[in-house]
Amino acid sequence: MRAIRLFLCGDVMTGRGIDQILPTPGNPRLHESVVHSAVEYVELAERRNGAIARPVSPVYIWGDALSELERRHPDVRIVNLETAITTCDDAWPGKGIHYRMHPANVTCLGAAGVDCAALANNHVLDWGRAGLEETVATLQAAGIAVAGAGRNEQEAALPAALAGPDGSRVLVFAFAMASAGTPSSWEATSRRPGVALLHDCSAASLGRLRDRIGAQRRGGDVVVVSIHWGPNWGYEVEPERRRFARALIDQAGVDVVHGHSSHHPIAVELHAGRPILYGCGDFINDYEGIGGYEAYRPDLALMVFVALDSAGGAAELRLVPLMRKRFRLGYAPPADLDWLQEVLSREGRAFGTHAARSDVHELRVWAD
Incomplete structure (x- = not known):
């Protein structure tokens, strides 16, 4: 059987300003302390980089990412969707930002x-539990599998089972943590919709995940664990996160740890030949006109392509840096690609990884 090829990325935030430029914009009303209409985020971006002709087509926001997806043709495409898909007006009380x-x-x-x-993240219930249920139903009706949220605890815990090549499957388990701002009250229970919450990185939590994965896994399956964890800014990866990610591979047989929450890419590790993406960074958002944190280059996004050898060999990990401009993804200019390569190599030293240019728009990551 040939290698299984995956595409992964970090936070896809198609709500708020992004929603307002798409063909059917929803109610723009916001409950933020300063901004009260999602249209204002479009106007901020336009003041920064020029007018956006509205409405845009559904393909517009992806830009050059579509060319890469077409060229590489991954078997499975996985995103962290950090947006409710709903017309519900039941904004979660006390929460400063609501995406829909x-x-x-x-x-x-x-x-x-x-x-x-x-869907296990800190924005999927921004518009209430009814908003979450509409989100799940809308995605499923569109033929998009969901993981990490559901109408009850059992549904939220189930993996998405995706068809791979030659009869193989890719199982995607998704969890959120409080460290990424997910309220404990969002946890799914037997009686209420919500997300699959990972309470900590303890041995007990690892054991529960190992048992959950073992109950679903069949021979030949590839297992992805998608975790929304850690702060929005900064490169530090706490020792407990590193230990937990490695243990997922060593003890639970996980093939890819897909971490997200950071607004910019952070360290990548290859442990026992399997990739650990501690933070993929935002992929699509409406932050273009917002100042602050420029040192982290939050305007850059990262496509992650993983090829997993069915015979158990080391994974191949290739990255395509992109830049957001006018709410559209384009190839990162050479100087920006080089900047990201230096950052990933610098941060990767502690994890034994190195990044280098391997093509005009591509970085390859390998273990030193």
């Missing part, structure tokens, strides 16, 4: 061929 996209705009996810949306 009109259900008719789910076509923008189909335009990129998204196979699986990880």
Whole structure:
């Protein structure tokens, strides 16, 4: 059997300003302390980089990412969808930011061929439990599998089972942690919808995940664990996160640890030949006109392509840096690609990894 090829990325935030430029913008009303209409985020971006002709087509926001997806043709495409897809107006009380996209705009996810949306994060219940249920139903009706959230604890815990080549499967388990701002009250229970919450990185938590994975896994399956964890800014990876990620591979047989929450890419590790993405960074967002944190280059996004050898060999890990401009992804200019390569190599030293240019738009990561 040939290698299984995966595409992964970090936070896809198609709500708020992004929703307002798509064909069917939803109610723009916000409950933020300063900004009260999602349209203002579009205007901020336009003041920064120029006018956005509205409405845009569903393919617009993906830009050059579509060319890379077409060229590489991954078997499975996985994103962390950090947006409610709903018309509900039940904004979660006490929460400063609420993301939502009109259900008719789910076509923008189909335009990129998204196979699986990880929903265990700190924005999927921004518009209440009814909003979450509409999100799940809308995605499933669009043929997009979900992981990490559901109508009850049992549904939230189930993996998305995606078809791979030659009869193989890719199982995607998704979890959120409080360290990424996920409220404990969002946890799914037997009586209420919510997300699959990972309470800590303890041995007990690892054991529960190992048992959950073992109950679903069949021979030949590839297992991805998608975790929303850690702060939005900064490169530090706490020792407990590193130990837990490695143990997922060593003890639970996980093939890819897909971490997200950081607004910029952070360290990548290859442990026992399997990739640990501690933070993929934002992929699509409406932050273009917002100042602050420029040192982290939050305007850069990262496509992650993983090829997993069915015979158990080391994974091949290739990255394509992109830049957001006018709410559209384009190839990162050479100087920006080089900057990201230096950052990933610098941060990777502690993890024994190195990044280097391998093509005009590509970085390859390998273990030293």
